[in-house]
Amino acid sequence: xxxxxxxxxxxxxxxxxxxxxxxxxxxxxxxxxxxxxxxxxxxxxxxxxxxxxxxxxxxxxxxxxxxxxxxxxxxxxxxxxxxxxxxxxxxxxxxxxxxxxxxxxxxxxxxxxxxxxxxxxxxxxxxxxxxxxxxxxxxxxxxxxxxxxxxxxxxxxxxxxxxxxxxxxxxxxxxxxxxxxxxxxxxxxxxxxxxxxxxxxxxxxxxx
Amino acid sequence: xxxxxxxxxxxxxxxxxxxxxxxxxxxxxxxxxxxxxxxxxxxxxxxxxxxxxxxxxxxxxxxxxxxxxxxxxxxxxxxxxxxxxxxxxxxxxxxxxxxxxxxxxxxxxxxxxxxxxxxxxxxxxxxxxxxxxxxxxxxxxxxxxxxxxxxxxxxxxxxxxxxxxxxxxxxxxxxxxxxxxxxxxxxxxxxxxxxxxxxxxxxxxxxx
Amino acid sequence: xxxxxxxxxxxxxxxxxxxxxxxxxxxxxxxxxxxxxxxxxxxxxxxxxxxxxxxxxxxxxxxxxxxxxxxxxxxxxxxxxxxxxxxxxxxxxxxxxxxxxxxxxxxxxxxxxxxxxxxxxxxxxxxxxxxxxxxxxxxxxxxxxxxxxxxxxxxxxxxxxxxxxxxxxxxxxxxxxxxxxxxxxxxxxxxxxxxxxxxxxxxxxxxx
Numbered sequence: 001x002x003x004x005x006x007x008x009x010x011x012x013x014x015x016x017x018x019x020x021x022x023x024x025x026x027x028x029x030x031x032x033x034x035x036x037x038x039x040x041x042x043x044x045x046x047x048x049x050x051x052x053x054x055x056x057x058x059x060x061x062x063x064x065x066x067x068x069x070x071x072x073x074x075x076x077x078x079x080x081x082x083x084x085x086x087x088x089x090x091x092x093x094x095x096x097x098x099x100x101x102x103x104x105x106x107x108x109x110x111x112x113x114x115x116x117x118x119x120x121x122x123x124x125x126x127x128x129x130x131x132x133x134x135x136x137x138x139x140x141x142x143x144x145x146x147x148x149x150x151x152x153x154x155x156x157x158x159x160x161x162x163x164x165x166x167x168x169x170x171x172x173x174x175x176x177x178x179x180x181x182x183x184x185x186x187x188x189x190x191x192x193x194x195x196x197x198x199x200x201x202x203x204x205x206x207x208x
Numbered sequence: 209x210x211x212x213x214x215x216x217x218x219x220x221x222x223x224x225x226x227x228x229x230x231x232x233x234x235x236x237x238x239x240x241x242x243x244x245x246x247x248x249x250x251x252x253x254x255x256x257x258x259x260x261x262x263x264x265x266x267x268x269x270x271x272x273x274x275x276x277x278x279x280x281x282x283x284x285x286x287x288x289x290x291x292x293x294x295x296x297x298x299x300x301x302x303x304x305x306x307x308x309x310x311x312x313x314x315x316x317x318x319x320x321x322x323x324x325x326x327x328x329x330x331x332x333x334x335x336x337x338x339x340x341x342x343x344x345x346x347x348x349x350x351x352x353x354x355x356x357x358x359x360x361x362x363x364x365x366x367x368x369x370x371x372x373x374x375x376x377x378x379x380x381x382x383x384x385x386x387x388x389x390x391x392x393x394x395x396x397x398x399x400x401x402x403x404x405x406x407x408x409x410x411x412x413x414x415x416x
Numbered sequence: 417x418x419x420x421x422x423x424x425x426x427x428x429x430x431x432x433x434x435x436x437x438x439x440x441x442x443x444x445x446x447x448x449x450x451x452x453x454x455x456x457x458x459x460x461x462x463x464x465x466x467x468x469x470x471x472x473x474x475x476x477x478x479x480x481x482x483x484x485x486x487x488x489x490x491x492x493x494x495x496x497x498x499x500x501x502x503x504x505x506x507x508x509x510x511x512x513x514x515x516x517x518x519x520x521x522x523x524x525x526x527x528x529x530x531x532x533x534x535x536x537x538x539x540x541x542x543x544x545x546x547x548x549x550x551x552x553x554x555x556x557x558x559x560x561x562x563x564x565x566x567x568x569x570x571x572x573x574x575x576x577x578x579x580x581x582x583x584x585x586x587x588x589x590x591x592x593x594x595x596x597x598x599x600x601x602x603x604x605x606x607x608x609x610x611x612x613x614x615x616x617x618x619x620x621x622x623x624x
């Protein structure tokens with residue numbers, strides 16, 4: 001893994017941990033709760049991916065991820081007394097960056113474990129979105145990403161692009177950069193124009 | 209796995225995916241949310257089973273399950289504008305069929321991984337009911353199957369019967385058919401006569 | 417594992433199973449629901465630990481844990497018609513004992529799987545607290561331990577103490593006893609003086 005990817009990955013973990021820690025503040029959790037939500041959001045997706053792949057769970061081997069999450073949670077508690085200190089726009093863009101990166105890295109890892117193309121795309125998507133889903137489930141909310149502006153779809157696009165571009169012969173760094181750019185642009189466009197996929201619904205009479 | 213079992217298994221996946229997709233419609237999820245709920249309901253139980261068994265997660269190897277879920281979710285979105293199009297009775301019977309089949313297949317798989325009888329019965333039950341539980345947890349509902357008419361008990365009966373009948377020497381196809389029939393009948397009887405196990409409750413003073 | 421540890425472990429499982437079963441009564445679940453909540457509370461943490469470690473999940477090999485949970489759930493249903501029969505104080509102390517023990521045993525297991533110190537501390541904490549978290553998530557509650565009086569912190573302290581004390585050369589039984597005592601005392605002090613860590617919160621404007 002190149003140095004750039006490594007630091008980008010750490011940046012993604014910080015952003016996701018921050019998003020979990022801020023959610024914890026909204027529900028008045030104690031410092032341990034802040035840490036749990038930060039950790040679950042940041043490494044939840046990668047943990048599920050590694051368990052399904054039968055790979056050693058990455059943060060058990062690379063403890064720096066845990067340290068980064070711990071420091072992020074601590075600084076959030078100490079410094080962020082006003083959520084305004086974290087501009088909404090910064091969070092959205094940083095989160096979109098983390099989403100795109102995690103999706104591509106997750107896809108790459110699945111391919112390196114000799115998974116099929118379809119499985120690898122799913123693994124990439126899980127890496128990108130599952131952490132935020134678990135965070136929402138713990139906080140007793142229906143995961144936003146199941147309703148939000150083209151969130152998961154962007155992760156899927158990144159995964160698909162990475163698979164497709166390496167398949168047609170591009171080198172991994174180039175394919176990865178293009179795939180990330182694609183996912184990032186789609187997600188940012190979704191936020192900017194507030195585009196959501198049309199919700200699926202009906203007046204339900206299947207009430208139990 | 210015989211051809212009959214294979215197609216029955218695919219049918220079970222379709223029914224469970226449909227039940228997840230319909231639930232998504234009730235909560236106005238976007239198409240990606242419909243897919244997630246369909247997938248989680250259909251393969252969640254088997255995924256937990258395989259992870260606990262240390263087996264390769266079945267759908268990562270057999271991608272046709274993923275394709276079937278994708279098509280089911282898509283068709284649900286496109287065709288089912290009125291839930292009346294899916295008669296309640298059909299859903300109940302089809303779901304009971306899936307439950308019985310998954311329980312028996314899950315038990316069979318656990319036994320083939322040399323698990324104990326008790327563990328295999330638990331694995332069969334998990335295969336049958338865990339998907340629906342995760343679906344409900346994501347949707348922020350207390351899982352119905354923890355309260356519903358003899359749902360999980362039917363899965364357990366199927367698992368027990370399969371273990372018992374193969375133990376006394378019946379061939380797997382015969383033991384499996386009888387076990388499925390037993391689970392199916394118990395579940396359908398529970399629905400038909402609206403029999404629930406008596407709820408366990410008390411006026412609680414252990415409030416935290 | 418010494419005979420003492422073994423019986424202490426079984427005692428911890430009983431207490432956690434009882435806490436899950438009592439929660440089920442509060443939500444009027446059926447007997448199967450009582451069993452599921454009892455099981456999830458009692459072995460959920462250890463199951464996640466074993467899956468992350470890549471170890472065989474302990475209760476699939478040692479079925480006596482399942483039997484103990486089954487009997488505990490059954491007796492709870494049959495005998496406990498008034499929750500007053502289980503004094504709050506007894507539950508708190510017994511639960512603190514289970515928490516301390518599970519944390520130390522979980523840490524010990526992680527170390528024996530050659531995990532790093534940090535990973536082992538996390539595994540110990542997960543073993544102690546994750547079961548209760550899953551119980552609360554199933555019941556559609558924000559996990560109390562993310563807000564409660566020094567609950568998870570006590571588990572963490574026990575894990576840290578065990579790692580530290582064995583590192584400086586104490587034998588495992590002595591390090592384990594001291595670590596358990598430390599965790600137990602911290603938790604009981606938290607309950608007795610109703611000490612909670614200060615909640616992290618702010619008036620949130622990051623509403624989605």
